[in-house]
Amino acid sequence: MIVIDSLRKSFFLHLQGGVTLSVLKKISLEVKAGECLALCGPSGSGKSTLVRLLYANYKARDGKILVRHQGQWVDMVKAELRKVLEIRKLTIGYVSQFLRVIPRIPALDVVMEPLQREGIAAHNARRHAEDMLTRLNIPQRLWGISPTTFSGGEQQRINIARSFIKPYPILLLDEPTAALDATNRRVVVELIQDAKERGAAIVGVFHDEEVRDAVSTCIFEMTFDGGQA
Ligand SMILES: Nc1ncnc2c1ncn2[C@@H]1O[C@H](COP(=O)(O)OP(=O)(O)OP(=O)(O)O)[C@@H](O)[C@H]1O
Ligand SMILES: [Mg+2]
Numbered sequence: 001m002i003v004i005d006s007l008r009k010s011f012f013l014h015l016q017g018g019v020t021l022s023v024l025k026k027i028s029l030e031v032k033a034g035e036c037l038a039l040c041g042p043s044g045s046g047k048s049t050l051v052r053l054l055y056a057n058y059k060a061r062d063g064k065i066l067v068r069h070q071g072q073w074v075d076m077v078k079a080e081l082r083k084v085l086e087i088r089k090l091t092i093g094y095v096s097q098f099l100r101v102i103p104r105i106p107a108l109d110v111v112m113e114p115l116q117r118e119g120i121a122a123h124n125a126r127r128h129a130e131d132m133l134t135r136l137n138i139p140q141r142l143w144g145i146s147p148t149t150f151s152g153g154e155q156q157r158i159n160i161a162r163s164f165i166k167p168y169p170i171l172l173l174d175e176p177t178a179a180l181d182a183t184n185r186r187v188v189v190e191l192i193q194d195a196k197e198r199g200a201a202i203v204g205v206f207h208d209e210e211v212r213d214a215v216s217t218c219i220f221e222m223t224f225d226g227g228q229a
Contacts, residue, residue, distance in 0.1 A: 001169060001170055002030065002170065003066040004027055004028055004030070004063070004066075005028050007026070007027040007060055007062075008025055010023060031201045033200070034196050035201055035217045036202040036204060037219075038212050038216035039203065039204070039205045040212075041222030048174050050203075051172050054067070056076045056079060059077065065077050068169065070091070091169050092171070093166065095160055095172070095174060096174055107133065107142055107147050111129040111133060112126055112129035114162060115165060129161070130143070135187055136161050137157070138154060138157055155179075156180060167195070170202075170203075171200050172203050173203070173204035177189075177211050178207055192204075192215045196215070196217070
């Protein structure tokens, strides 16, 4: 589902004397359906950068990031914006390490939106969203409120609910359990196991060793001078 070949990424810091920061050097890896690859390595080694490159939030310097989309390989390094948006809608779900700006709309609507965008009837989408929110222990009194004022762990669970409500073929999970208590961590582990069983290909960063051991099928060790399998 994912093939990364000789991927390199550096940041050019215009405002800081034009310093170039080389973060990823020649990364190559593969993830098949039903696998969960855990990215490991010290803080600053480029784990989140690699996840963002997979989501085409960042552009690579060179190399390839091939993802399987609707039966075809698409290179996320070269894909046009329109293609990237289509892939995010249909193929790749992403739980970010730091919360994306959550719009000022009720939590329930935030969670059901990926289904509605696909044309699923509102009452069905709502029922699925309610099930997800219940499973992730978001109290019903919060469902009608915008997540902007939610606690860190509540916001993270909204992000998770939104990314797992649809069976995305590829999931990118950047520390999805970082702000969660033990009960909710277990729920997320179950969601990840279910996703693997239905054949999702997952790339994740799991700070928590217990979570990582429970869900990962392979480990990719990142180092400061590139990564190695
Ligand atoms: N947008 C950016 N502009 C400049 N430098 C960046 C940018 N994003 C990341 N970096 C740099 O790239 C390096 C890797 O950052 P990244 O966030 O990928 O690390 P990480 O492995 O996810 O760390 P952590 O475990 O702390 O989350 C860091 O040195 C960081 O400063
Ligand atoms: Mg990170």
